[in-house]
Amino acid sequence: QVQLVEFGGGLVQAGGSLRLSCAASGRTFSSYAMGWFRQAPGKEREFVAAIKWSGGSTYYADPVKGRFTISKNNAKNTVYLQMNILKPEDTAVYYCAADLSRFGVNSIEYDYWGQGTQVTVSS
Numbered sequence: 001q002v003q004l005v006e007f008g009g010g011l012v013q014a015g016g017s018l019r020l021s022c023a024a025s026g027r028t029f030s031s032y033a034m035g036w037f038r039q040a041p042g043k044e045r046e047f048v049a050a051i052k053w054s055g056g057s058t059y060y061a062d063p064v065k066g067r068f069t070i071s072k073n074n075a076k077n078t079v080y081l082q083m084n085i086l087k088p089e090d091t092a093v094y095y096c097a098a099d100l101s102r103f104g105v106n107s108i109e110y111d112y113w114g115q116g117t118q119v120t121v122s123s
Helices: none
Strands: 004-009 010-013 017-027 033-039 047-053 057-058 068-073 078-083 094-099 117-122
Touching: 004 094, 017 033, 017 094, 017 117, 033 068, 033 078, 047 068, 047 078, 057 068, 078 094
Parallel strands: 010 117
Antiparallel strands: 004 017, 017 078, 033 047, 033 094, 047 057, 068 078, 094 117
C-alpha cells in the first residue's frame, strides 16, 4: 500500500503561483512514477504532469507546459508541482497518484491516489 497526501492548494489571482506537495508513505519504494491530475467541475479527470522516481524524467500536458514544473525529493518521498502564471481555467481539484509499473498519462493506469486539494484561480 502507498498512502498519498496533498498539500498546498488555495485561492490565488490569475497570474499568481502556487506549489503543491504530495507526501508519500508506505511501500513508496515500489512506485515507478508519480503523477498529478486535476478535475474541474463537470469535467473528466485530466493528466497534468508525471515524473519518474528514478532518473527524474518528466512529462507535461500541453496546457501546462512552460508554466508548471513537477519535481521530487526522494529523501522525503515527496513530489511537488510548482504552478506559475496560473489561469482561471487551471481551477480544479488536483490529485497526486502513484503508478507501480508505468510512466503514463492515463489515470486508469495509476494505482494509488491522494484525496485531492482544491486550487481556485480568480480572474
